[in-house]
Amino acid sequence: MSAGKVHVKKGDMVMIMAGKDKGKTGRITKTMPDKGAVLVEGLNIVKKHSRPNKQKTGGGILEKESPLDASNVMILCKSCNKTARVGHQVLEDGKKVRFCKKCKETLEG
Template sequence: MMGIRVKKDDQVVVIAGKDKGTKGRVLRVIREEDRVIVEGVNRVKRHTKPTPKNPSGGIIEKEAAIHISNVMLVDAKTDKPTRVRFAEKDGKKVRVAVKSGAAID
């Protein structure tokens, strides 16, 4: 099984689509569909009925999922998008930024 390159709370940049160039934090990873939900990216409007939690109902704006191939991890060292590879460090599998060589985990 292939290791997951993007995890929850990672800082990513969108590399394709209407929000190209936008940086955001990963809120959720949906592994079965190879999708991620990124804070402030791919915002959609949903018309909702009144509920006990939201008594007024109305139109709410929330983030929709985008394909994982459309985001790249931001390298903490250079603050630029980078690919991710895996390396073994102290017997553990860790994610490594290809651009700087810095360990992510």
């Protein structure tokens, strides 16, 4: 586990490197640095059975994204369309940006 540090940010495109969704790609919807985990849109879905209650209509099966260990996802480069080796660059204004070491394209935004 890599609690305390998450190398990806919300909005990053990533590839899943382990587990049942290995090889699939998706967008980070949430990072949980305290758990070293991330949520990826539409991936690592778990089905939860919910009981019917009076407030909500019916019960049934709820599909929900479950957190993935951040160490099991890799940033995807939009230009290479592959997992990227990430480089870091500091701009003149002091802003840190990440880029793909292969094609030099930025990984921000």
